[in-house]
Amino acid sequence: MTKRQLWMRFIAHLDRQLLLGIGLLLVTSLLILYSADNASFDRPLGQLRNIVVALACMWLVANLPLHYLMRTAVPIYALGMVLLIGVALFGEISHGARRWLNLGVMTIQPSELMKIGVPLLMAWYFEKHEATLTLKNYFIAALLMLMPIALIARQPDLGTSLLITASGFYVLFLAGLSWRVIGGLFVAGIASAPVLWSMMHEYQRHRIMMLFDPTQDALGNGYHTIQATIAVGSGGLLGKGYLNGTQAHLDFLPERTTDFIFAVYSEEFGLLGNLILLALYSFVVWRGFIITSHASTYFTRLMAGSITLTFATYAFVNIGMVSGILPVVGVPLPLISYGGTSMLTLLLGFGMLMSIETHKKLVRT
């Protein structure tokens, strides 16, 4: 085998367009992390490590034939459930929430695993019952989705549970859940809002309240929202220039390498930068939809659609939260925010998309 052949083999299962979009976003991540970390290479290098590991995993998954992928659904879900129950029983408390499980060698956050595990199992379930889908199947699928979500919501981790609900719902939606049921759920959701409100933790209510009037608690819970909104607004049309964001560099922005990194970006690159970033995200999502539409099996269609929609949702929720139209729920900006876990989860998803795209001709019927 020549070098070239080897290379061709190596990239055979990588979707070039998707890889281009992801790559540009990852480069943006490194650039903006350098600025957010006050011109230090500390965070960018850390992120580079995360990216390398996650890209490797993505490559592996992309090379995984689809039936292997399907086979992983039940074990991943089962493992996730076991870990979630473990968290509920033995988890470590940090910041008033029980999210982490200490396995001795490492601490893990099983809810992250479920971000993939839930849609994967649901897609698998629908594939199994493809021929004879009735309302009962949707109900069972919803139940499979709600069990881990309930455990995560109890931790409490409202943000993650809502996002997993979203990705699960996308599977139900793409699987053809009737519009009537969707309408019913929507009405029921609104009706149950007061009940949910009463079940929420005080800090969660605060965050939602702050959305309506962040100045109410300008130095407390509203601080994040106010300072982030100021950063975005003061960026203007062209931004203050790379490394020149005052909100970021004078420490006014909290968590600016993680959840609030968009404020740093937006302050320095302005509206123009925002449009470019949204274009990059749109490009990735668009490619995701194309792959979804090419997908040959029920399972892959559902999975690809859910991954794509979930990715779009993550981006929307984070940007909405930073620019002050959504409550602060602790969702990172996909592919940009510093963090290994979310990077891994996202790139595993993209790996699946690539696998779906590149293995479709090889699938057995």
Added chain:
Amino acid sequence: MKKYVEFKNHQREIYHFQLRLIVSIGFVLALLAILLVRFFYLQLLRHNYYQTLAESNRIAVVPIVPNRGLILDRNGLVLARNYSGYTLEINQNKVTDMEATINDLSRLVTITNKDRRRFKKLLAESHNFETLVIRNRLSDEEVARFAAQQYRFPGVEIKARLFRDYPLGEKTSHLIGYIGRINDTEVNQLEESDLSANYRGSDYIGKTGLEQSYEADLHGTTGIEQVEVDANGRAVRMLSLTPPVSGNTLVLSIDAKLQEIAEQSFGDFRGALVAIDPNNGEVLAFVSKPGYDPNPFIDGIDPQSWDELNNSPDVPLNNRALRGQYPPGSTIKPFMALAGLNYHTRSPEQTITDTGVYYLPGSSRQYRDWKAGGHGLVNMFKAIQMSCDTYFYGLATELGIDNIFNFLTRFGFGQKTGIDLEGETSGLLPSQEWKMKRYQQIWYPGDTVSVGIGQGYTLVTPLQLAFATATLANNGVAYRPHLVKEVRSSRSNEARFIAKDPLYDLDIPASQLDLVRRAMIAVTQPGGTAVYASLGAPYHIAGKTGTAQVIAMKQGEKYDAKDVGERLRDHAWFIAYAPAENPQIALAVLVENGGHGGTTAAPIARKVMDYYLLGKVPKPLTKADVRESGVHD
């Protein structure tokens, strides 16, 4: 068959899925649209607003407090100055257990019980974001000791500051006053007069005395430093600087040495002295005894010391020279004599026969002369020289209260002099109108009789009497008394003079002035009531003694100094100017419970005049010295 069904289902399923996918794309586009709208709103429409917010986040305006202006005496001697030193300050927000912190601190630096009490008071009065001073004027050693242990005390810090200091202490307390921490009332006043911007960062404001009345000059203009700060408030770099302008320097007309001599001359007596240059109204000495040390007031006096000052029977906080109101007694007589001449009520030569008792026409009520048996044949000159009461009883009755009121008003009685200090009282010059308003009573002829010798309703302040004496000395040309001679601008070093022009000229004929002057000189010569005042003086002193009653005598009762308690004894007055022919200094001396003007007040006046005119420094005087001689009023 089965295959067909499945195939059909598959087609429909694909169709449905594509439909759902299109809905999904629509959904994502909707999310995109929401974000775009939000960006346009934040970054285009509201950009200026958020830009301003970001700037105000970033830029802190740090006020630079100007150095307070100095106060110098007429010869350049410093009466109020600034010096730099260290304070130990506690940020009450950052300290949870104040008591424990202070106890820990007291192991490193001396913290007296006074400091603790003062701090407690500051704490009670403060707003909770303030940093409060626990110790002032730390020694270098204490600074070093604390600096080494500072990490143990979050919220406690050492600050270098300028302190105000009054080197002459209680000798100038009623004159200079003091500064103190700005309180809530003053914050409101500053806001109302649009001065609060200039007081950003200022902790102190003039509370009394010249520190108060010349606050606008002394404070200076606050400088502004714009710094870029991070979220923790740490300054990152300086953006711009407008330097502060120090307060203006006050050059007083006061002669500090003269002030000191006047102060010391009182010995243990309480009282007041105001000495004025009659040629221009410059106040040369301004004493109220006892004084108090103004220095502890600057950073808040501790409650115990405050109570001591406030409850002392000597009322050291009362500015007697400015606010003390006493009957003028016989010191009014030269002015009464001028009134008589002015209205041609009596000619200089006209004599009366003093039998020691005066009766109002048609009345049996007795008005006694201070001298039993009277002075015999008395004309105006003799009446002033010997302070004959009977002469002035008759003169007052003949003048009538309206004329007396009109004439004495021209000398400033019953009105504020307008000196450059706040809180002056106006004394009291009674009139028919006043009595009706005050007591709803008509004026009785008997009221006029007492007014004639400066008793009854009449009240004057030592300052007022000094002003009237100065006007008299200057032949009826009055100058507004002022303590500040010039205000020297710190910016240009140009001087602004205070009250250079005369207020008015009373146009008193020279012959009348001459008569009164000669009579007043005679007061201090053998045969007069204040011989002691000019004994051996190489210049002529024109003076007049006076006695202000503390307790009213019943009809026919005889006052005997030995029978009444010290604090009920009469107040002694002496007014004088010298040299009589060319007056350089005019003064009024009040000695509380001093008895007779000639014995207690006149010697004080003499010492002041001797120093001012001859440069003679007297030996310290004690109460016992003054008491020795027993000459009468």
